[in-house]
Amino acid sequence: MASNQIARLHVAPIMPVQEAIPTVMQSIFTRYKPRLRTIVLAVLLSAMVGCGNSTIVGKWHMSGGSGVTIWEFSKNRAVLIGNTRGRYTLDRNRVKIETPFATSVYQLEISGDRMTLREPGGSKLEFTRIKVNKG
Numbered sequence: 001m002a003s004n005q006i007a008r009l010h011v012a013p014i015m016p017v018q019e020a021i022p023t024v025m026q027s028i029f030t031r032y033k034p035r036l037r038t039i040v041l042a043v044l045l046s047a048m049v050g051c052g053n054s055t056i057v058g059k060w061h062m063s064g065g066s067g068v069t070i071w072e073f074s075k076n077r078a079v080l081i082g083n084t085r086g087r088y089t090l091d092r093n094r095v096k097i098e099t100p101f102a103t104s105v106y107q108l109e110i111s112g113d114r115m116t117l118r119e120p121g122g123s124k125l126e127f128t129r130i131k132v133n134k135g
Contacts, residue, residue, distance in 0.1 A: 095108045
């Protein structure tokens with residue numbers, strides 16, 4: 001006859017080796033640490049150089065034309081075009097300039113000390129940054 005006894009089987013839980021993972025990560029990090037440091041420094045340096053003059057803030061001299069018109073963009077979103085005061089807003093590569101006389105939207109391109117504002121009709125205004133002497 002068959003026995004009505006239940007066999008009990010004890011299975012130990014499987015535990016990951018917790019100390020092996022950090023050791024492996026540390027050895028990988030240590031192995032590539034000089035490369036990682038070089039990459040991080042290169043990225044930071046590129047960001048600093050790339051963003052240095054890519055801002056619209058500052059004074060700009062309009063190229064061409066008979067008169068010299070200075071456009072000054074401030075950090076507080078104020079703009080001074082010649083003697084006319086206004087406000088500007090940036091949205092990615094577009095700038096909206098509002099003065100008491102008109103509101104204009106331009107496609108904005110800044111490359112170093114050069115700025116181009118393109119109107120929807122295709123005409124463009126070109127500017128050169130006026131460098132401020134420090135010292």
